[in-house]
């Protein structure tokens with residue numbers, strides 16, 4: 001189980017040199033607009049992912065009057081330290097350099113619910129794949145090497161298609177068909193697991209998020225056209241060989257797991273017709289299912305919820321909080337503080353944030 005025990009934010013956006021000892025259960029951070037709530041959530045996300053969910057540019061998160069970011073935390077007894085300048089990135093765990101962010105993700109799995117990251121329901125396929133594969137990875141760590149090989153293979157195929165020199169194309173296509181089946185299999189197993197969790201009673205509390213009749217469905221789109229059997233390597237390969245002419249014309253492969261997506265629906269309405277509030281609620285249900293899957297896998301994540309009360313009424317906020325408290329994960333949530341949040345029965349600590357300074361309530 002991942003728990004953030006002590007956090008030291010030295011330099012991160014408008015947050016500077018301060019220690020923060022969170023509760024092992026619920027942490028509520030209250031602050032007015034522009035005080036640093038999202039920055040705090042982003043810094044915690046950074047610790048578990050080695051990157052931001054808001055920007056690709058390090059310069060955006062380096063404090064205005066500085067040249068680096070620096071944060072560290074004790075996570076389940078181990079120390080993660082992050083120090084990044086534009087030239088150099090150093091990520092240490094217990095003083096030892098780590099080579100890949102996936103190591104951070106193992107030590108500190110972080111699930112985030114934030115309008116800034118975008119909602120998965122009604123979201124872009126890229127965001128959907130990112131959430132999906134984060135879950136798949138925690139289910140089966142080997143998938144990371146498969147994804148890396150797939151990416152490399154795809155890149156080689158696209159280079160060959162652009163150059164027009166077709167040597168080795170068939171070998172790469174064979175390799176791609178093989179890796180594609182593996183990726184799709186893992187994604188199917190994972191989404192089916194989430195669907196079965198949804199059907200079980202455990203998620204009744206989640207159902208109350210989405211009102212009286214609740215028929216929330218999601219289906220993996222594998223990235224291949226309907227006529228291709230995505231679990232049959234030979235079938236994929238012959239499809240690719242038969243489509244060679246078209247591929248050479250388009251100069252890149254626009255089918256396959258890199259184009260996968262998830263289709264969501266609520267009460268038989270496609271995600272695109274849902275209101276923003278409905279998209280938010282169903283996104284939360286999907287994210288919570290991922291939390292349950294991780295908890296069942298004995299790998300409890302830390303959950304970050306930015307702007308908890310925006311677009312949600314008190315009953316829904318209560319069902320989210322009760323649900324997370326039930327599964328006993330550590331939670332960081334922020335709020336503007338206009339509504340009284342239903343926290344009383346839970347073990348929780350409240351903090352204030354003003355001008356980037358966090359203080360216990």
Ligand SMILES: Nc1ncnc2c1ncn2[C@@H]1O[C@H](COP(=O)(O)OP(=O)(O)OP(=O)(O)O)[C@@H](O)[C@H]1O
Nearest residue numbers: 013014033034035036037038039060061062063064
């Ligand atoms: N690189 C940076 N260095 C210093 N300050 C920054 C940096 N990036 C953003 N800020 C400041 O952080 C503040 C906003 O912080 P944040 O987005 O966390 O606010 P918030 O509390 O989440 O507000 P809201 O309630 O509106 O969501 C802004 O005032 C902004 O100027």
Ligand SMILES: [Mg+2]
Nearest residue numbers: 037038039306
């Ligand atoms: Mg914010």
